[in-house]
């Protein structure tokens with residue numbers, strides 16, 4: 001029977017493990033970094049803002065002075081920055097046990113473009129992590145029992161408060177014709193799942209022992225909601241769970257032993273907004289293999305990089 005009240009106490013000692021966490025300057029990523037540092041992991045924290053990176057390290061070291069942390073520059077929305085980061089990592093490290101694709105932005109108030117001209121939410125949440133994972137695959141392959149875990153959202157599907165069916169809008173991925181920030185975010189979080197499941201299939205087809213899993217944190221009060229308006233600020237106080245709970249799904253998807261790959265963890269209470277992390281199902285669309293294959297090819301073209309399995 002699976003543990004229904006899984007907590008950070010269920011995480012074994014991580015000494016000897018090398019872990020990258022994107023988006024560890026705040027919210028769920030920072031909390032994950034604190035917990036994994038306490039368990040003895042060697043952490044690589046890619047950050048776009050050096051000052052925030054310093055503060056994150058200070059905060060972690062206040063609690064765990066012996067934490068082994070390397071901070072490196074990365075703007076995940078910028079493909080050049082991702083390439084530079086991956087090159088540095090491959091020069092410095094010979095293995096990577098865990099890649100946590102967690103950084104993200106939500107509901108930008110207006111349409112913004114990445115340096116390469118892709119819509120910013122799609123570029124940050126999906127394309128950046130797509131190429132980052134591909135560029136680090138040689139390290140992942142070289143590491144026994146390695147894992148890639150990608151953070152999605154319950155908003156990858158039609159759900160309470162979101163009355164549309166999220167899609168990958170291939171005919172206009174960048175939403176140039178009509179911009180709906182909620183549809184763009186939902187597209188990017190659906191892409192996270194299509195990517196995870198397709199990655200896991202491709203790893204298996206190539207006989208690579210690494211697995212890919214996914215998670216969602218329910219509704220967790222973090223900086224993510226900063227652009228989401230006054231009502232959301234109130235809801236963050238009265239409804240959202242705290243980050244010590246919101247961090248658990250990604251940690252469980254990253255750490256739970258004996259997973260086969262393709263698992264999705266999230267909370268199960270209050271329409272999946274709160275609670276301990278358990279195995280959950282994602283939308284039918286997210287399991288569509290043809291859609292996932294198409295997104296993979298389109299993503300490879302957009303980032304101008306082909307995976308080498």
Ligand SMILES: NC(=O)c1ccc[n+]([C@@H]2O[C@H](COP(=O)([O-])OP(=O)(O)OC[C@H]3O[C@@H](n4cnc5c(N)ncnc54)[C@H](OP(=O)(O)O)[C@@H]3O)[C@@H](O)[C@H]2O)c1
Pocket residue numbers: 022023024025026027028029046047048049052074075076077078102103104105106124125151152153154216217218219220221222223224225246
């Ligand atoms: N909180 C929720 O209720 C919720 C629900 C569903 C899914 N999620 C997902 O959970 C993940 C973590 O979000 P969070 O709630 O912890 O939000 P958060 O507190 O805003 O943290 C987001 C992190 O991503 C980083 N980031 C954003 N854009 C970046 C870029 N271009 N390059 C590098 N780093 C970048 C941020 O860095 P800066 O500090 O520099 O901004 C920050 O460290 C996201 O993928 C989000 O979609 C959260």
